[in-house]
Each structure stands twice: as C-alpha cells, then as structure tokens.
Amino acid sequence: xxxxxxxxxxxxxxxxxxxxxxxxxxxxxxxxxxxxxxxxxxxxxxxxxxxxxxxxxxxxxxxxxxxxxxxxxxxxxxxxxxxxxxxxxxxxxxxxxxxxxxxxxxxxxxxxxxxxxxxxxxxxxxxxxxxxxxxxxxxxxxxxxxxxxxxxxxxxxxxxxxxxxxxxxxxxxxxxxxxxxxxxxxxxxxxxxxxxxxxxxxxxxxxxxxxxxxxxxxxxxxxxxxxxxxxxxxxxxxxxxxxxxxxxx
Amino acid sequence: xxxxxxxxxxxxxxxxxxxxxxxxxxxxxxxxxxxxxxxxxxxxxxxxxxxxxxxxxxxxxxxxxxxxxxxxxxxxxxxxxxxxxxxxxxxxxxxxxxxxxxxxxxxxxxxxxxxxxxxxxxxxxxxxxxxxxxxxxxxxxxxxxxxxxxxxxxxxxxxxxxxxxxxxxxxxxxxxxxxxxxxxxxxxxxxxxxxxxxxxxxxxxxxxxxxxxxxxxxxxxxxxxxxxxxxxxxxxxxxxxxxxxxxxxxxxxxxxxxxxxxxxxxxxxxxxxxxxxxxxxxxxxxxxxxxxxxxxxxxxxxxxxxxxxxxxxxxxxxxxxxxxxxxxxxxxxxxxxxxxxxxxxxxxxxxxxxxxxxxxxxxxxxxxxxxx
Amino acid sequence: xxxxxxxxxxxxxxxxxxxxxxxxxxxxxxxxxxxxxxxxxxxxxxxxxxxxxxxxxxxxxxxxxxxxxxxxxxxxxxxxxxxxxxxxxxxxxxxxxxxxxxxxxxxxxxxxxxxxxxxxxxxxxxxxxxxxxxxxxxxxxxxxxxxxxxxxxxxxxxxxxxxxxxxxxxxxxxxxxxxxxxxxxxxxxxxxxxxxxxxxxxxxxxxxxxxxxxxxxxxxxxxxxxxxxxxxxxxxxxxxxxxxxxxxxxxxxxxxxxxxxxxxxxxxxxxxxxxxxxxxxxxxxxxxxxxxxxxxxxxxxxxxxxxxxxxxxxxxxxxxxxxxxxxxxxxxxxxxxxxxxxxxxxxxxxxxxxxxxxxxxxxxxxxx
Numbered sequence: 001x002x003x004x005x006x007x008x009x010x011x012x013x014x015x016x017x018x019x020x021x022x023x024x025x026x027x028x029x030x031x032x033x034x035x036x037x038x039x040x041x042x043x044x045x046x047x048x049x050x051x052x053x054x055x056x057x058x059x060x061x062x063x064x065x066x067x068x069x070x071x072x073x074x075x076x077x078x079x080x081x082x083x084x085x086x087x088x089x090x091x092x093x094x095x096x097x098x099x100x101x102x103x104x105x106x107x108x109x110x111x112x113x114x115x116x117x118x119x120x121x122x123x124x125x126x127x128x129x130x131x132x133x134x135x136x137x138x139x140x141x142x143x144x145x146x147x148x149x150x151x152x153x154x155x156x157x158x159x160x161x162x163x164x165x166x167x168x169x170x171x172x173x174x175x176x177x178x179x180x181x182x183x184x185x186x187x188x189x190x191x192x193x194x195x196x197x198x199x200x201x202x203x204x205x206x207x208x209x210x211x212x213x214x215x216x217x218x219x220x221x222x223x224x225x226x227x228x229x230x231x232x233x234x235x236x237x238x239x240x241x242x243x244x245x246x247x248x249x
Numbered sequence: 250x251x252x253x254x255x256x257x258x259x260x261x262x263x264x265x266x267x268x269x270x271x272x273x274x275x276x277x278x279x280x281x282x283x284x285x286x287x288x289x290x291x292x293x294x295x296x297x298x299x300x301x302x303x304x305x306x307x308x309x310x311x312x313x314x315x316x317x318x319x320x321x322x323x324x325x326x327x328x329x330x331x332x333x334x335x336x337x338x339x340x341x342x343x344x345x346x347x348x349x350x351x352x353x354x355x356x357x358x359x360x361x362x363x364x365x366x367x368x369x370x371x372x373x374x375x376x377x378x379x380x381x382x383x384x385x386x387x388x389x390x391x392x393x394x395x396x397x398x399x400x401x402x403x404x405x406x407x408x409x410x411x412x413x414x415x416x417x418x419x420x421x422x423x424x425x426x427x428x429x430x431x432x433x434x435x436x437x438x439x440x441x442x443x444x445x446x447x448x449x450x451x452x453x454x455x456x457x458x459x460x461x462x463x464x465x466x467x468x469x470x471x472x473x474x475x476x477x478x479x480x481x482x483x484x485x486x487x488x489x490x491x492x493x494x495x496x497x498x499x500x501x502x503x504x505x506x507x508x509x510x511x512x513x514x515x516x517x518x519x520x521x522x523x524x525x526x527x528x529x530x531x532x533x534x535x536x537x538x539x540x541x542x543x544x545x546x547x548x549x550x551x552x553x554x555x556x557x558x559x560x561x562x563x564x565x566x567x568x569x570x571x572x573x574x575x576x577x578x579x580x581x582x583x584x585x586x587x588x589x590x591x592x593x594x595x596x597x598x599x600x601x602x603x604x605x606x607x608x609x610x611x612x613x614x615x616x617x618x619x620x621x
Numbered sequence: 622x623x624x625x626x627x628x629x630x631x632x633x634x635x636x637x638x639x640x641x642x643x644x645x646x647x648x649x650x651x652x653x654x655x656x657x658x659x660x661x662x663x664x665x666x667x668x669x670x671x672x673x674x675x676x677x678x679x680x681x682x683x684x685x686x687x688x689x690x691x692x693x694x695x696x697x698x699x700x701x702x703x704x705x706x707x708x709x710x711x712x713x714x715x716x717x718x719x720x721x722x723x724x725x726x727x728x729x730x731x732x733x734x735x736x737x738x739x740x741x742x743x744x745x746x747x748x749x750x751x752x753x754x755x756x757x758x759x760x761x762x763x764x765x766x767x768x769x770x771x772x773x774x775x776x777x778x779x780x781x782x783x784x785x786x787x788x789x790x791x792x793x794x795x796x797x798x799x800x801x802x803x804x805x806x807x808x809x810x811x812x813x814x815x816x817x818x819x820x821x822x823x824x825x826x827x828x829x830x831x832x833x834x835x836x837x838x839x840x841x842x843x844x845x846x847x848x849x850x851x852x853x854x855x856x857x858x859x860x861x862x863x864x865x866x867x868x869x870x871x872x873x874x875x876x877x878x879x880x881x882x883x884x885x886x887x888x889x890x891x892x893x894x895x896x897x898x899x900x901x902x903x904x905x906x907x908x909x910x911x912x913x914x915x916x917x918x919x920x921x922x923x924x925x926x927x928x929x930x931x932x933x934x935x936x937x938x939x940x941x942x943x944x945x946x947x948x949x950x951x952x953x954x955x956x957x958x959x960x961x962x963x964x965x966x967x968x969x970x971x972x973x974x975x976x977x978x979x980x981x982x983x984x985x986x987x988x989x
Binding site: 051054055056057058075076077079080082084086088089090091092093094095099102103104106107108109135 | 256262458463
Binding site: 267269270273274277281284285287288289290291292293294295338339340341357358361362363364365366367368369370371372373374375376377378379381382384385386388389391392395396399400409410411412413414415416417418419420421423424425427428433436437440441444448452532533534535536537539540541542543544546547548550551552556557558560561562563566569580583584587588589590594 | 639641642645646649652653656657659660661662663664665666667668669710711712713716729730733734735736737738739740741742743744745746747748749750751753754756757758760761763764767773774775776777778779780781782783784785786787788789790791793794799802803806807810814815818898899900901902903905906907909910911913914915917918919923924925927928929930933936937947950951954955957961
C-alpha cells in the first residue's frame with residue numbers, strides 16, 4: 001500500500017502576494033502511493049500551495065521538493081513527473097475527446113503506439129465510446145471532470161495533483177470519481193487532492209487541514225477524529241475552522 | 250519537434266472549427282481590398298465654386314466658363330452677395346468663392362489692372378493650396394488671352410513662358426489605385442496577423458487552458474512556435490488572396506520580383522505575429538490585449554506612409570516611422586509592384602524587418618513565464 | 622428605475638476595477654490625438670529631389686535657388702545621369718528630378734519659351750502631383766517677377782484669402798478627423814467586448830433570468846462607457862486647444878452635446894455587434910478589423926468623399942463618423958452654430974434610432 005518514501009516534502013513553504021500571506025510556512029510530507037487530502041475552506045490557501053508544488057507559481061520562501069526535484073530550480077523536471085487537474089476545467093472545449101487525449105498524451109512524450117493503446121483504453125474505461133468524436137464542450141460536467149482526470153494520469157506520472165476535482169458534480173459521479181482515484185493509487189500513483197468536501201476526507205489515507213494559510217491538522221482521518229473527539233470530519237473541520245478569518249463560514 | 254506537430258494539429262483544428270473567425274480572416278480582407286481602393290483618390294477635382302459676379306459682363310462670364318471648363322472646379326451656383334456664399338462654405342456646400350468686382354471689364358480695359366477676390370475653405374490645407382494654385386493658373390492663362398485680344402501684336406513682348414513638362418515614372422496615368430491597393434493590402438495583412446496572434450495566448454490565459462499547458466514539460470519556445478506557425482500560414486494565404494484580388498479586380502500585376510515580395514512578407518509576418526504574441530504575454534484579458542493592439546495599429550496604419558507621406562512629418566514622427574513595420578511593408582509593396590524592384594532594392598528593408606522579427610519573438614519567449 | 626441605478630453602479634465597479642484597461646481607455650485617445658495631430662499632414666515637405674542643370678545660366682540658377690530655399694524640397698544632388706536617376710527612383714531615394722536643358726535662358730530670351738523637365742515618382746501619385754505643382758508655383762512666381770519687369774498691361778491680380786486655416790496647417794483637418802475616428806472605434810469596441818464577455822463567461826444568463834428587463838441590463842452596460850467617452854472627448858478637445866493650437870471657435874456646449882449624441886450612436890452600434898456575435902474574438906475582429914479601415918476611408922478626412930464613385934458615397938452616408946467629422950469641423954474650426962449642422966445632427970439621431978430598433982429586435986429574437 002503506502003511506503004514511507006516521501007514524494008512531496010515541504011518545509012515552511014510560504015507564498016506572499018504583497019502584504020497578503022496566502023500560504024504561511026506550511027510543512028508536511030506526502031508518501032508514495034498514498035491518497036493525500038489537502039483540505040480547507042475556500043480561500044484557505046490550498047490552490048496556492050498546490051500551484052507552488054506543480055511549478056506553476058514560485059514560492060516566496062521556504063523549501064519544497066516534488067518527486068525529488070526542487071520547486072525553485074527544477075520545475076521543468078517536476079513537470080515531467082506529475083499530472084495536474086485544475087479547478088477550472090482546462091481541457092480544450094473546441095477539440096473532441098479523442099483529440100484532447102491525443103494532444104496531451106503527445107505533449108507528454110507518448111509515442112504513437114502508446115497513444116493509440118492508451119486512448120482506446122481510456123475511452124473504454126470511461127464508457128465514452130459513442131462520445132469519442134464529440135467536442136468536449138458538449139459533454140456534461142461529470143464526464144468532463146472524469147475525462148480531465150484521466151488525461152492527467154495518461155502518462156503514468158508519479159504524482160497527480162487534483163484541485164477540487166469533484167466540484168459541482170452529482171453524488172453518483174463523485175463516487176465513480178473516487179473509484180478512479182483508488183484505482184490510480186493501486187497502480188502506485190500518489191494522489192494529492194484538494195477539496196472542501198469534508199466527507200471526501202474519509203476516502204484519503206492522510207489529510208491536512210488548512211486554515212487561514214496555515215496547516216492546523218495533519219494525520220489520518222481516524223486519528224484526527226479521535227484526537228479532537230469528533231465523530232465526523234465535518235466536526236473536526238468545524239472545530240479547527242471556527243475562528244477562521246478566511247473562508248465561507 | 251514532435252511536440253510542435255501536436256501543437257500545430259491542435260491549433261489548426263481549433264482555427265478551422267471556428268467558422269466565424271475563418272470567415273473574418275479570409276473574407277473580410279477580400280471585401281475590403283475590393284471596395285476600399287475605389288474610395289482612395291486625392292485628386293483635386295469637384296471643387297465647388299460659388300460665384301459672386303457683380304459685373305455680369307462678357308469678360309466675367311468668359312472667366313467663369315474657363316474656370317469650369319478646366320475640370321477641377323464644379324460650378325455650385327451664383328450668388329448676389331458674398332454673405333450668402335460664405336454661408337454655403339459654412340455648410341460645406343461650397344469650397345471656394347470667386348468674387349468679381351463691379352465694373353471689372355470696364356475698369357480692366359480703362360485702367361489696365363483689376364483685382365479678383367477669392368476665398369477658399371482651407372481646413373484641408375493641401376486641397377486649398379492646390380485648388381488656389383490651379384485657380385491662379387487659370388486666371389493667369391485668362392489674363393494672357395485678354396492681353397492678346399486687347400493689344401495689337403507688336404505692342405508688347407510676349408511674356409516669357411516657362412513650360413513645365415511633367416513626366417510621371419512608374420505610373421504614367423497617375424492611377425491612384427496602383428498606389429492604394431498594395432498599401433491597403435499591407436495594412437490588412439498587418440491587422441490579420443497582429444490581432445489574431447495578440448488574442449490567441451490571452452484567450453488561453455482567460456479560459457484557463459494555459460495552466461494545463463504550463464504544467465506539462467513543454468518547452469516555451471515550442472509553445473510559441475506552435476502559436477506562430479499556423480497564423481503565419483494563414484497570413485500568407487491572406488496575402489495570396491490579396492494579390493489575386495489586386496490582379497483580377499484591379500489588373501495590378503507585380504512588375505518586380507514576386508519571390509522577393511513573398512520573401513519579405515514571410516519575414517514581415519513573423520515580425521507582426523511576434524508583436525502580437527508579445528502583447529499577449531503582457532496582458533491578462535482579451536479586452537486589454539485588444540485595446541493595446543488597437544492603439545499600436547492606429548499608429549502604425551495612420552503613420553505608415555500610405556495616407557500621408559512620412560517625409561512631411563516632424564523629425565520625432567519620422568523616428569517613430571523607423572520603428573513602424575508597416576512603413577517598410579508599404580514601401581516594399583510599392584517598390585516591387587510598381588517599380589519592378591527585386592531582392593537588391595529591398596535588402597535594407599528586409600534586414601530591418603528581420604531584426605524586428607528576431608527581437609520581438611525573442612522578447613515574447615523571454616517574457617512568457619511558465620512559472621508565475 | 623431604482624433597479625437600473627443598481628445595475629449602473631455594478632457596471633461602474635467593473636470598469637473602475639480593471640485598472641489596466643481603464644488606463645488604456647483614458648490615456649490612449651490623448652496619446653493618439655497628440656501623435657496624429659502633430660504628425661499627420663497632407664502637405665509634402667522635405668521631399669528629396671535631384672536637380673540637373675545643363676544650362677548653368679542666370680535663369681536656371683535663380684530658379685534653383687528658389688527651390689533650394691523652399692522647405693518643400695531637399696536637393697540631394699545636382700549631377701546625375703539617366704541611369705543614376707533611374708536607380709535612385711527605384712530605390713525610393715528621390716521623389717522628383719528637375720532637368721534644365723542646355724540653352725534654358727537663351728530660349729527664354731529669344732523664343733519666349735523654354736521647357737523644364739520635371740520627372741516625378743508617380744508610384745505615389747499624390748506626392749507626384751503635389752510636388753510637380755509646387756515646382757509649377759515656384760516657376761509661376763519667377764515668371765510673375767519677369768512679367769513685372771516687362772511691365773505688361775492688363776494685369777488681373779487674384780487676391781486669395783484662406784479661410785479658417787490661413788497657415789494651411791494639417792491639424793485643423795486631422796484633429797476633427799482623428800477625434801471622430803478614435804471616439805467611434807473605442808466606443809464601439811468598449812461596449813461590444815464587454816457585453817460579449819459576459820455572454821462568453823455565462824454571467825449574462827444570470828442577469829437575463831433575473832426579474833429585470835433585459836433591455837435595462839444592456840443599457841446599464843453602456844452607461845459607464847458613455848461617461849468614459851465623454852471624458853475622452855474632454856481630454857481630446859483640451860489637447861487640441863492647448864497643445865495643438867486648434868481652438869474651438871464655436872460653442873463648447875454644442876460640441877459636447879453633439880459628442881454625446883455621437884457617442885450614443887457608437888455605443889448602440891457596439892451593442893448591436895455584441896448581440897450578433899458569440900465570442901469576444903469575433904466581436905473584436907468585427908469591430909476592429911471590420912471597422913478601422915472603412916472608418917478611416919469613409920469618414921471624409923483622409924479622402925474627399927466627393928471624389929468617390931457614387932455607390933461608395935452612399936456607403937459613406939451610413940458611417941456615423943462621417944457626419945460627426947463634419948459636425949466637429951463646423952463647430953471647432955468654422956465656429957458654426959446649430960443652424961449649420963442641424964441636418965447632420967438629425968441624421969445621427971436617425972442612425973442611432975435605427976440601430977437601437979434593430980438591436981432590440983435581434984435581442985428579442987435571441988431570447989426566444
């Protein structure tokens with residue numbers, strides 16, 4: 001299942017925008033093969049943290065390595081080893097399902113044969129055979145999200161970053177999504193998932209909870225519930241985030 | 250290299266799927282190139298002449314018919330008072346007033362000299378200057394006729410007459426179309442290249458797909474090349490369409506080296522596209538990109554030497570023109586199409602545009618950040 | 622009405638928050654009017670020419686001196702053979718060449734007739750004609766002096782008065798023209814893009830399903846841009862008066878009233894474009910690429926409309942900038958009052974009304 005080899009390591013990672021400290025000295029590790037839930041309210045700083053780890057944003061201070069590569073100086077190597085699914089849907093709406101898959105696969109360096117095999121496999125797994133030649137913009141949201149996720153792991157990366165992957169999706173699709181996440185984890189891919197749905201926290205191996213830019217809790221769901229004497233993750237979160245200045249409470 | 254192939258595939262697919270844009274890129278320039286040159290004509294004609302004739306003599310009538318016979322002036326009407334005529338100038342229904350004083354004929358014969366009063370609407374200084382010059386010429390000619398009629402031949406030595414013999418090189422018929430068509434094509438090409446490339450990267454930024462690109466190991470310069478090449482090809486297509494329109498509709502066939510012209514256009518497109526890409530790396534929304542591009546386009550186009558001549562501009566404006574790619578293209582187009590120039594003649598222009606292309610594209614690549 | 626005010630407020634916030642765009646929208650017209658006001662002129666100056674004097678007599682030298690003294694010409698060389706001239710013309714190094722035949726003065730004195738060859742680069746017919754005319758007028762002045770020395774009888778002396786622009790400067794023509802051009806393009810672009818943007822991002826739908834009448838929603842978008850454009854008009858006119866030395870001879874109030882009308886016309890056109898297009902890209906291409914050159918060409922400040930073929934003259938009648946250019950010229954340069962421009966004003970009103978009705982109709986169709 002999970003081994004104790006950290007694939008993501010951060011030490012006092014900080015991002016400032018002028019006077020505003022979005023991410024405040026966060027320190028944590030994520031181990032190979034685990035599903036790590038990065039929780040927090042909206043505005044708590046999750047997306048900022050994730051973008052730094054993906055090499056999309058340069059930290060203000062602190063240290064971090066992803067897949068062994070430094071987030072300051074080796075962003076291009078990091079990108080070779082990771083996949084990413086952004087909060088805002090970012091596949092090309094005016095290209096078909098097949099064209100999107102082939103495009104991103106090609107960008108990641110898959111050769112023609114691999115592309116063919118993987119895209120066929122992916123389409124079959126998602127049941128999109130009749131939609132393969134349709135424009136992605138015409139698909140319903142749930143299918144788009146599943147497609148985006150599948151594209152992000154097409155090249156079998158070491159780590160996949162998912163930013164609010166189930167936002168706005170119906171419960172059935174959400175379950176299917178998590179099934180896909182588990183399936184990816186069983187293949188050895190580490191998944192770093194941000195979400196503000198507390199019940200999804202139960203699906204993760206370990207989680208951290210960010211409040212106002214700081215990590216206020218880090219551990220397994222069961223462990224945290226015991227520690228804070230709360231029966232559910234909702235309760236855990238409520239306790240921690242009660243005094244939060246940023247967020248939707 | 251493979252990456253570029255994928256990028257190009259994607260870009261072309263997106264372009265061809267967008268019917269509206271494709272139509273705009275291909276059809277609009279053709280329509281504009283067909284219609285607009287017909288509007289371009291600086292020739293001085295149709296000057297509306299208002300006459301206030303206080304004399305009503307044969308002389309005044311002869312003068313007036315001589316003036317209207319010249320073809321430059323159109324008789325708008327006769328008025329009894331200068332004020333009525335001035336009102337017409339205010340209303341833009343007359344451009345020029347000729348006032349013939351009372352007793353013109355009689356006084357000229359008796360005293361040997363008379364004045365005529367002319368008022369010209371000089372808001373368009375050039376038109377007024379030339380119009381006045383033509384009128385002065387006609388009056389002087391008329392003066393000569395009067396002299397000949399009134400004097401008996403040996404009483405005066407004829408005025409020495411210097412005849413200006415004009416010879417018009419490259420465009421003997423002074424056909425304005427020859428001049429405007431290549432120029433308008435140059436402008437259209439610039440607009441297509443500039444606007445499309447400026448919008449492109451910004452659109453991906455606005456929609457969010459650029460994040461997905463930035464998170465891949467794709468190289469910056471590959472990405473930018475992937476954006477340049479499709480529009481470069483489109484630009485060449487638009488240019489070819491333009492040449493066809495010039496030939497079929499206006500009968501203009503380049504007198505010079507077509508290969509040289511294409512060679513220049515290829516490099517020119519790189520420069521213009523590079524400029525658009527550069528702007529799109531500096532802006533976050535399509536709206537901003539559009540306004541900035543609009544500003545530069547206006548400057549490039551109005552100061553490109555097509556509508557007004559560059560030499561007449563003040564020094565600082567001429568310096569700006571050295572940085573204006575459109576001025577180079579307009580000149581090269583004219584040189585090749587009308588003067589029959591070849592590679593040798595356009596070499597300095599080619600060098601300058603090549604410099605622009607290199608600088609602008611490098612700047613765009615340097616400024617593009619995969620990591621914010 | 623209160624709802625309308627709420628919407629207008631929201632739109633103002635949108636506009637004011639986008640600092641960069643705001644800067645561009647306010648600064649750009651100022652920059653443009655300054656650049657074009659100073660740089661654009663119909664005159665031809667500093668033209669590089671070559672004079673070849675085979676005569677080298679008093680007459681030719683006298684004429685050449687006058688030519689050298691005028692600012693129209695810059696004599697590059699006084700020796701050149703045919704081939705050299707041809708190369709120079711081709712390379713664009715010279716625009717004109719004057720050739721005096723060997724016995725110029727002699728011919729003038731004994732036959733009362735001499736020829737002067739003026740070779741012009743007619744690939745730019747405008748420059749060629751103008752320069753040739755400049756030469757002709759210098760020659761004419763010279764001839765007049767000779768005539769006066771000859772004391773010819775029956776002199777008719779035309780006294781020419783240049784109205785409104787005695788110094789024949791470029792600015793009085795170009796400032797109103799650029800003003801019309803810039804105001805039109807910017808106003809159209811601003812509304813077209815902002816409304817389509819909402820369509821593209823989907824926020825428009827939210828507004829449309831609200832209980833507020835859709836027409837108000839759209840109008841509320843135009844209001845901040847109306848204000849912005851009026852600020853632009855003020856800055857352009859101030860620049861024109863104080864920096865370009867082109868004063869407002871007529872009524873400032875009338876100028877602003879007419880500008881308001883024109884801006885409303887353009888905003889309505891922008892609204893129309895935004896209803897008809899689906900994406901920002903298309904809206905932009907239509908309002909920029911589609912309108913830039915036609916507005917420059919048909920507004921009348923670059924090319925006289927009277928010279929155009931008739932069907933093009935009709936086309937120019939639907940270009941609002943054409944009418945506004947006439948209005949601005951009349952008020953600013955001629956000092957005319959409403960009596961002189963009521964016709965153009967009515968036409969602008971008519972165009973606005975037409976655009977408004979068509980927009981409303983298209984909009985309703987969209988909704989169904």
